Amino acid sequence: MIRLLTVFLLFMATALPAFAQTSQSGGALQPRAWFFGDQDPAPPSPAFAKSPQVSAPATHTDSGAVRPPAAVGADQASATDRSVMTLPPEDQPETGTLQALPANLERQVVPFRTKEPAGTIIVDTGHTYLYLVLGRGKAMRYGIGVGREGFTWSGVERISRMKEWPDWFPPKEMIERQPYLPRMMAGGKGNPLGARALYLGRTLYRIHGTNQPSTIGKFVSSGCIRLLNKDIEDLYSRVQVGTRVIVLPAPKPAVSHRGGGDTVAEEVRPESSGGPRMTPTAAITSSRLPPTR
Numbered sequence: 548m549i550r551l552l553t554v555f556l557l558f559m560a561t562a563l564p565a566f567a568q569t570s571q572s573g574g575a576l577q578p579r580a581w582f583f584g585d586q587d588p589a590p591p592s593p594a595f596a597k598s599p600q601v602s603a604p605a606t607h608t609d610s611g612a613v614r615p616p617a618a619v620g621a622d623q624a625s626a627t628d629r630s631v632m633t634l635p636p637e638d639q640p641e642t643g644t645l646q647a648l649p650a651n652l653e654r655q656v657v658p659f660r661t662k663e664p665a666g667t668i669i670v671d672t673g674h675t676y677l678y679l680v681l682g683r684g685k686a687m688r689y690g691i692g693v694g695r696e697g698f699t700w701s702g703v704e705r706i707s708r709m710k711e712w713p714d715w716f717p718p719k720e721m722i723e724r725q726p727y728l729p730r731m732m733a734g735g736k737g738n739p740l741g742a743r744a745l746y747l748g749r750t751l752y753r754i755h756g757t758n759q760p761s762t763i764g765k766f767v768s769s770g771c772i773r774l775l776n777k778d779i780e781d782l783y784s785r786v787q788v789g790t791r792v793i794v795l796p797a798p799k800p801a802v803s804h805r806g807g808g809d810t811v812a813e814e815v816r817p818e819s820s821g822g823p824r825m826t827p828t829a830a831i832t833s834s835r836l837p838p839t840r
Contacts, residue, residue, distance in 0.1 A: 639758075639759075640736065640737045640758040640759070641758065641759050641760060641761060645760050645761070646760075646761060648690055648760070648763055648764070648775075649690075649764065651690070652675070652690025652763055652764045653690065654687065654688070654689050654690075654775075654777075654778050654781060655687075655688055656681070656685055656686070656687055656688070657685070657686060657687075657688045657808060657809055658684055658685065658686075658808025658809065659678055659680065659681075659684065659685060659686030659688070659808055659809045660684060660808060660809075661678075661680060661686075663680050663791075663793065664680065664682070665680050665681055665682030666679075666680065666786070666790060666791075667679075667680045667790070667791045667792075667793065668680075668754075668782075668786065668790060668791065668792040668793065669686075669793045669795065670691070670693075670754075670772055670792065670793065670794040670795060671795055672693045672694070672699055672701070672794065672795055672796065672797040673795070673796075673797045675690060675691050675692065675693055675763070675764045675765070675766075676688050676689065676690065676691065676809075677689045677690075677691045677754070677772065677774065677782075678809070679782060679785060679786070684808070686809070687781075687782075687785070688809070689774050689775075689778045689781075689782065690763045690764050690774070690775070690778075691763060691764075691772050691773060691774055692757065692762040692763050692764065692765050692766075692767050692768055692772070692773040692774075693765075693766055693767075693768060693772055693773075693797070694766065694768050694769065694770040694771070694797075695766045695767055695768065695769075696766065698768065698769050698770045699766075699770070699796070699797040700752065700770055700794065701794050701795055701796035701797075702794055703791065703792070703793050703794075704747040704748040704750060704752075704791075704792045704794070705747070705748055705789055705790065705791055705792065706745050706746065706747065706786060706787070706788050706789060706790045706792060707746050707747065707748050707749065707788065708745075708746040708788065709743070709744070709745055709746070709783060709786075709787075709788060710743065710744045710746070711734075711742070711743055711783075712734035712735060712738070712742060712743075713734050713738070713740045713743070713744040713755070714731060714732065714733055714734050714738070714740075715729075715731070715732040715734075715738050715739055715740050716730070716731050717729070717730070718751055721769060736758065737758055738758065739757065739758055739759075740753075740755040740756060740757075741755055741756015741757045741758060741773070741774075741776045741779060742756040742776040742779055742780055743755065743756055743776075743779040743780055743782075743783040744756075744779075745779075745782075745783065745786065745790075745792075747792055751770070752770055752771055752772075753771050753772075754771070754772045754773075754774065754779070754782070754792070755771060755772075755773055755774075755779060756773065756774060756775070756776040756778075756779040756780075757773040757774065757775065757776065760775055760776075763775060766797075772794075
């Protein structure tokens with residue numbers, strides 16, 4: 548018994564002071580380092596530890612990467628804009644301040660003597676005028692652009708179809724000469740057919756507006772008859788499907804403009820049972836004629 552008590556006292560005298568030594572960090576008991584095999588104790592964890600900083604992923608830049616054809620973020624041209632850019636210079640829309648037409652090419656009511664009934668359209672190719680017969684010796688006269696040399700025609704037709712802001716389908720003959728033309732161009736202000744189109748029978752010809760006002764009074768087209776957009780809109784509102792259209796030949800002026808008003812100087816034979824009388828000098832036009840409905 549005495550021996551056991553002696554061993555206990557020796558243990559308490561040597562182990563207890565080392566085990567019970569305290570530190571003031573956080574007010575908690577911490578054992579000496581040697582008690583744990585000479586390992587430093589881990590520092591206490593704070594109540595709220597900061598989360599590690601997460602950096603944004605690095606942006607990968609590759610100078611050899613394939614990019615869009617235009618600059619990133621740049622506005623892309625619409626299909627219509629791209630079609631306009633393919634047009635030849637003579638068909639490009641005019642921009643900027645437009646020059647006023649000569650007074651004689653402005654739309655106006657004029658004295659006009661003819662045997663044709665009111666409502667008939669008469670195209671005086673030689674003088675670049677289009678007349679809408681009003682009756683009682685009057686007609687509405689419009690300045691027009693007509694076919695250039697080798698592309699004029701004459702004959703009698705009727706309006707078979709009317710279209711607002713028509714699409715343009717260059718015919719194969721024109722594409723063969725100008726393969727860079729668009730195969731189709733949607734209607735709009737940049738379209739060469741302008742604001743309205745009056746289709747003539749089953750031919751490829753038509754009376755239409757224009758995106759080039761300065762060409763009025765000139766021989767510039769591939770056979771079609773062009774008016775200012777405001778004038779074709781006016782004519783469009785005055786005619787209908789079935790309206791008779793007489794196109795007079797260019798080489799021999801068909802209208803006299805000497806005193807007493809304008810006068811048709813050549814009798815035009817009406818349509819016969821075998822079809823309209825057509826004497827085109829070139830079967831070329833500026834667009835394809837859709838099926839008549």
